[in-house]
Amino acid sequence: MSASHSVKEAPYYFVPGESPHPVRTAVTLLAMGVGAATWINGVAFGKWILLVGLAGLIASLWVWFADAIRESEGGLNSRRVDVSYRWGMSWFIFSEVMFFAGFFGALWYVRTVTTPTLGDLDHRLFLWPDFVAVWPNLGPAGVVEEFQTVGPFWLPTINTALLLTSGLTLTISHHALRASHRAKAIFWLAATVLLGFIFVGVQTYEYIHAYADLNLKFNSGAFGSLFYMLTGFHGFHVLLGATMLTVILVRLMRGHFTATHHFGFEGAAWYWHFVDVVWLGLYLFVYWF
Template structure:
């Protein structure tokens, strides 16, 4: 279908773009370089891949913003954007679901089996001296692991960070309401508060990691507890950084006069993602810190 015919029927077909293959190449270099980095070959390849991904994201989203401002998107295009964002968030749910599933499997199945409990308690024969005392597990070869002094408790920074992130969910809702009411100054103000709360969350999490490493002796090398703790909270922290970056772009567009009560899917998609990040943290707070 020719571009003009497709546009006439309400669906904009973009011209050929170099960004999809470049994004795929950047992602390959980023992840492949990270795998090489784990084997001692240095972070150069991963850094190049990360730079390519950031450059492509900047240019590609810039092109989409330009097309949006040009008014080429219609109802069918907007529906495809909504479906795309929904499937993206669904893929993120599955991503975190895998880690939550691993945490459940380790805590309630594998570790008790190794301790001689449950239907497969014969696994205790592998390491007869292993004791099921989650999360402070003592491995059969402790010299190869960092044994934590204590687990990361839920009080203090984790609880305060929960309040911070839940508050940011409220402020992004207030920003949406301000947008619908065409109160531009309030919209920009609530967005700025949301971004500040997200950055405060990341800063507090960095302080928590420092406390874990220096005071609790809890590291990535602290067996399955250390691995699951840092993987779950670390990946969530990366998602908070990504969400705050997206909201910063949205704020810049707001200051330039973009979005209206009738046309603001870019803002809505960013708020969906932010609420998803909030919801994941609730699960992390309950199952990683309290469980």
């Protein structure tokens, strides 16, 4: 994903030959979907189909990106290829913004529209007289088990500090690479990766605490569902981003990238900063308000 060397740079736009990677990746994704659907519906072997599909996806992406890296390091990626990578990553991040916007929108709607509506005079008189329009709540019928919410102190605040610090260390690493200080770039990128995986560990501990001690589960009404969907998907994105940065770290250690051509680094950095911004929204609207 980077045009590290310009020795054999293509004069206009490099077009790779026919590749089986897209078809292989599509098949593995189909296997994962079928496996997940059958497993959820009680089919015992569904989980094995899911695991086989996941293993196939990892292997397919490994080979696919290895080919892309060889093309880049071989000087085949021109300026126009670099621009296409930037546009592709930009649209990918935009799609992720819309993905999280849907869940934030659901949180806003349930909290500011649905809850007050269910607590108005008509609903209290004729449907749910015992319902109290506060957020979060146990539902209009009282079928949700009592639970406690996760406050901002201390685990979410610690994770906020971790992510904000990781954004700083990543920026330092980027500036070091642009200044051709490879050792410094490697050090600060390694610190970023470490902070990212620590974040995932802290969030795992938070989930255990919420489930065991606070009785906060996925079926704890709208709050429980939205809490785990928002924080869970964000945690997955952190794990994915930390994995991407780990690959970039290995490439840096192998001598890939130059001060002027390093979009592989930049693309992963864009993604990481996006994850940081999403967490700030979560920290405010899920844990504080």
